[in-house]
Amino acid sequence: MGKYSISQFVQQTKQDEQENDFFELETERVLEVNLNGEVWAKMGSMISYTGSIKFERERMLEHGVGKLFKKALTGEGTPLMRAKGNGRLYLADQGKKVTIFELNGESLCVNGNDLLAFENQINWDIKLMRKMAGILAGGLFNVTLQGTGMVAITTHFEPLTLLVKPGEKVYTDPNATVAWSGNLTPEFTTDITMRTLIGRGSSESIQMAFSGEGFVIIQPFEEVYLSSQQ
Template sequence: MTTPTFNRLSLPSNDNVNPYVFCVDLDGQWFTQKGKMIAYYGQIRFEALSAGPLDALVAAHFHSPLYAHDWIVAQGRGKLLLADRGFDVNSYDLTDGNLTVRAGNLLAFEPGLDLKQSIIPGFLTLIGTGRFIAASNGPVHFVEPPIRVDPQALLGWADCPSPCHHYDHGYMRGVLGMARSLFGVGGTSGEEHQFDFTGQGTVLMQSSETVMDTDTMLRDLEGQIGMLGVGGLQRLQSVIAQRLASERQ
């Protein structure tokens, strides 16, 4: 089997180069997550969201301060190649849509879409009309509610109410389970904790579980700490101290 060699003319336009790389035919601006660009042809520059000339664009379309440092704007004309850790990469089109996706899996989106911070930690919501690029650990499957989904297998959901957390009795037992329940995140198996979807809409699942990276998990926790009062902070401090003591044994 011969491996194809691409150039700026033979690369596809707004399509996959292979299952793991997507080529954006850039003519204007796209929001892109840092570290997801692997190569480009043409005259393209990358600007932080804090750049003065981007104030109007960011104010109109980017509404997630918790993740602002993870994103940049690619602007210019050329071919922009996106990939993510060898995961499957696909594009999705929204038309007056409302779709929530795992923050770490969202690679890029057109400015026609507005990005907002989801009420569910670790997820972002895209609203409007346009295209976005997302990565998944294996092929994506689309299912309808009612369904309960393993948190690590959940990629996102579209046009349906946000899910509820479902915990079994074993998950709720113990101090560590108590800390997890405060934030709605954790590294347990899907047999102990699931996202429960009801109503109309579509749920997106990836084909395997993947562990959240430490930076993303810490950012989600930091975003929730501001909601705790003095009693909650003291309780969390106690849980962390016990966990540190356990890890050092």
């Protein structure tokens, strides 16, 4: 149905007034946070809120010198903001699809550009790749999240999960790789001969190689990462 009366449109697209979990999908591309305390979110992801909520940009030494140093090395372009207070907070990122994970002691590594929000009690750290860190324009980095609580990530279109099995490496395009299980340690590999054979540009000669046992989440889209503007 593409034609609505005003009342029909409001009725069909209005927010859910029920009390929900801390993280809920208001739509498949909008995250609702039922805030009563604090939450960390990607800077600039707030699209609306109700209630009494204050926003603070992540301060330079908010999480210690170590993380600040790693941010500088990785060229991180996704500063965080803290939302504090009581109310409903709506988050989104460029129309990307939102997926919510509830961690129960597990760890999840997420491409920094695809991390939307996470609960305050989740432990997190910026991880550096062992080989060829920062080889891509803008710097590629990931955030490891561990503990108990909710994490929201974003993908362009529907995500696909690839299973990594012992003895069978899985190779992915770094620009299409969204997240992976925390027990995996990816490395960068290169194959210059692939430059003219696959993909639309030279970046496809750089791949991420996953080995061990776990999973990798990819998206049907090659995302271009911007250099940090901090």
